[in-house]
Amino acid sequence: MERGTIPASDIPGGLDLQATLESGQSYCWRRTDEMMYAEANPPTGGDWYQTVIRAAASPTDQSEILRVQQGAEGLHWESTTDGAVLARRFLRLDDDLHSIRRKTCSDDLQETAWDAYRGLRLVDGPPFRTLVSFICSSQMRVERIHEMQISLAREYGVDVETEGQTIRTFPTPPRLSAVTESELRELGLGYRAPYVRETAEMVANGTSPKTAMDMAYPDAREWLTQYPGVGPKVADCICLFSLGFTQAVPIDTWIRSAIADHYPSCTHDKYAATSRAIREQLGGDNPASDSSGNVADSYAGYVQTYLFHYLRSRSRG
């Protein structure tokens, strides 16, 4: 196991690891001491988080895992390989938050959200896991979405051993496609069960969500809706949290009410129209759009993530 520390001075704009990994944008990391319910075991602030980067493909192959912990000096990591490179990529540590804030922030609400959660970052999640977890997310609370992913790993994943510690992998597409709908319903997935199974089958048969990375953002979002259980909102989550489209603004119930309260002129009947308007509103400089309705690349999705986390936290006390 290799170990190291990424100095805080090498993380432009800082990092709030807990906010980044527990704000509902990623369900691919687990605290090493996590129990079934996050609320029954609240984070203490210095927790280790871990994820499986790659599961062994054969008995002689070695799996890759990554653990990270926030410390005063910076981000501590442990990994089977170069954890600094992995952490930089998956936690987007090269995003300059100061620069992004300068480019986008345009009103008091946004300033307040940025001030409240300094160091909150977008994540770069694995496409298949992100696809499945956000299919599970529809009409569901953050804590329970996380619990569903833990259940899927427990039932259909495999153990990875690293120096005495065991990590459970998330199931592969073929494994998940072989599960029955009723089994998934018994795990509490509800009406999402057939969506998850059929989507896993599509991916197992070669239709990978990574394909959308090479498309223009509007095409990527539309293409992703071919998976059952994926509509425009879930597609936006996949675009933003795993495919690198920082201009994507997922419009969920929280953001929709925020739009109504703070940006009422952006409200439209159709998702696509509201999406375009709010992306221009939050994107800051350079809001030009072309004839196909594509808003120029921006960091509007970053602003969305700050607003979501801030508004949701405020309402919960």
Add this chain to the structure above:
DNA sequence: CGCCAGGCTAGCG
């Protein structure tokens, strides 16, 4: 009990 949660789909007009 009713309402809500990082919504989507099938089936109507």
Add this chain to the structure above:
DNA sequence: CGCTAGCATGGC
């Protein structure tokens, strides 16, 4: 096309 009832589950 656009519109909406129905869909599972658990917490408050």
